[in-house]
Amino acid sequence: MAQARDVSEFLIAPDPAAPGLTRAVEGTDQFGAPQTVSVVEERPLTIFLNSREIVTAMTIGDYPDYLALGFLLNQGMLRPDDTVTGVDYDEDIDTVVVRTAGETSFEDKLQKKTRTSGCAVGTVFGDMMEGLEGLTLPQAEVRTSWLYDLAARINRTPSLYLEAGAIHGTVLCRENSPLVYMEDVGRHNAVDKIAGWMFQNGEQGADKILYTTGRLTSEMVIKTALMGIPVLASRSGFTAWGVEIARDIGLTLIGRMRGQRFVCLSGDDRLLRDADPGTVADDPRKARRKGAE
Amino acid sequence: MAQARDVSEFLIAPDPAAPGLTRAVEGTDQFGAPQTVSVVEERPLTIFLNSREIVTAMTIGDYPDYLALGFLLNQGMLRPDDTVTGVDYDEDIDTVVVRTAGETSFEDKLQKKTRTSGCAVGTVFGDMMEGLEGLTLPQAEVRTSWLYDLAARINRTPSLYLEAGAIHGTVLCRENSPLVYMEDVGRHNAVDKIAGWMFQNGEQGADKILYTTGRLTSEMVIKTALMGIPVLASRSGFTAWGVEIARDIGLTLIGRMRGQRFVCLSGDDRLLRDADPGTVADDPRKARRKGAE
Numbered sequence A, B: 001m002a003q004a005r006d007v008s009e010f011l012i013a014p015d016p017a018a019p020g021l022t023r024a025v026e027g028t029d030q031f032g033a034p035q036t037v038s039v040v041e042e043r044p045l046t047i048f049l050n051s052r053e054i055v056t057a058m059t060i061g062d063y064p065d066y067l068a069l070g071f072l073l074n075q076g077m078l079r080p081d082d083t084v085t086g087v088d089y090d091e092d093i094d095t096v097v098v099r100t101a102g103e104t105s106f107e108d109k110l111q112k113k114t115r116t117s118g119c120a121v122g123t124v125f126g127d128m129m130e131g132l133e134g135l136t137l138p139q140a141e142v143r144t145s146w147l148y149d150l151a152a153r154i155n156r157t158p159s160l161y162l163e164a165g166a167i168h169g170t171v172l173c174r175e176n177s178p179l180v181y182m183e184d185v186g187r188h189n190a191v192d193k194i195a196g197w198m199f200q201n202g203e204q205g206a207d208k209i210l211y212t213t214g215r216l217t218s219e220m221v222i223k224t225a226l227m228g229i230p231v232l233a234s235r236s237g238f239t240a241w242g243v244e245i246a247r248d249i250g251l252t253l254i255g256r257m258r259g260q261r262f263v264c265l266s267g268d269d270r271l272l273r274d275a276d277p278g279t280v281a282d283d284p285r286k287a288r289r290k291g292a293e
Helices: A064-074 A105-117 A123-130 A144-156 A160-164 A189-200 A218-226 A240-249 B064-074 B105-117 B123-130 B144-156 B160-164 B189-200 B218-226 B240-249
Strands: A022-029 A034-040 A043-049 A052-059 A084-090 A095-100 A168-174 A177-184 A209-212 A231-234 A252-258 A261-266 B022-029 B034-040 B043-049 B052-059 B084-090 B095-100 B168-174 B177-184 B209-212 B231-234 B252-258 B261-266
Touching (some): A052 A064, A064 A189, A144 A177, A144 A209, A144 A231, A144 A252, A168 A189, A177 A189, A189 A209, A240 A252, A240 A261, A261 B034, B034 B160, B043 B064, B064 B095, B064 B189, B144 B168, B144 B177, B144 B231, B144 B252, B168 B189, B218 B240
Parallel strands (some): A043 A095, A231 A252
Antiparallel strands (some): A022 A034, A168 A209, B022 B034, B043 B052
16 A cells, blocks of 8 residues: 655645634533534535526535536536636625636527526436437546555545535545545535536546545436546445446446445446455544535 | 334334335445445436426435425425415326416516526525525424434434435434434435425424434525424534524524534524433444445
């Protein structure tokens, strides 16, 4: 097993001490004694695509630009080849506006949709599924030694989760190196922030592994595939539809990673079992994500 | 501590053996050995209010009628005094239509909104907050002995969580009795199903306690208040906004319930500490909700 390296090697790591992300709140414990608890912030962020209001997301509030871009990309509202001319965040009114050179195909579609049935809410998921058509994920190798390294390192990295709980984390990784570690109160925001970061930095997904603390649902699997990432791993469990989609599109899906244990329910052919599970340490007690359910 | 009673005393309890809620999926473990894993189902359900398509929710699929009613109620799209003339579920096309006697005030509002800004997505949260105006939660007593009884009983009740993980649970309780126990893959669906059940059965919230496995976010606090329930308790943690809203509206908010421990961050005045925490057993190992993050 490689030694855990310094957090400074992350391109983006959580900053649990950053002002505005957590708050100390006074309460009482089971004996009635005063207790000060560190809790994560949660605020609304309304995302606009050009002049159109798209959604209000509940977010911890860091990286609103990546969140807006990633959300629009993962919903198929913005295409990777659209030219983004600006991302304007206005903290006072909790809005972020993504501007494109021309009108996007989504805006055109939404216009039509609005005229026929009145609202676009119900189409969002269908649009995400549409994005999977013709998508092929690259053949890549995933070594179990990388997965064990990644889990150990991520679990030991200072995070808002370790500070305050009640938050989800997602980490973009290459081989055994975690690169970008995002956290958010919104279940999918952490993933969307990574998609936004990849878009802004021209990063491709083919050589990446996505690690998440959340469940492997259909939406998580679809987002990972749309980001072009062939491997999705999690501490948590699966849903049947998540597994079904992963198998259809050839994504490697690994869940229930705890200490040496994991289960692979799709894309086992990418897995190279080069590590001896017997040498893997148990999860540190603090890393059991008891607060994030 | 009262003895755990028979599950048959629940008005609605989870039915982990019900066909269609879980599926056995073949995979491999860390050694490459075949593993059969029980995973929860997840399917789309599109909710209509009269002729208007409102949302597509991802759900485990039980109680689509309660889910649709509860969702519309908790979003303020349906008012408690609207007359529901029918709830039609069509399994083949995964839709449920809630029909009312007249057009609801929401449909009228949506019509106006659609004409001005094109889509109603962004208004949903604002509408939920609006529903809190003028709302007063009743003064009620909550005994810590009830909370300990409830947690112990709920943790030991056979559930989809214990069977397959990756699912959230919410339980409507009165004093130390859990009454209606709903589970769902969608984080808020379990709560909405309880709201739908209360509406259909004419149950009021004033003498109830809501127990959830999920985090105490703004949305959970608002939904609980809209259901008229003065107490919300959870195994999980808090967000700052959830706490702020609970304090504003006078809701008792209890989190991080594990064995004898808990933290109360709002409405401590309702709490009667009648139990000796030292006599409370630790959570059973199986009940640590490691799969539902």
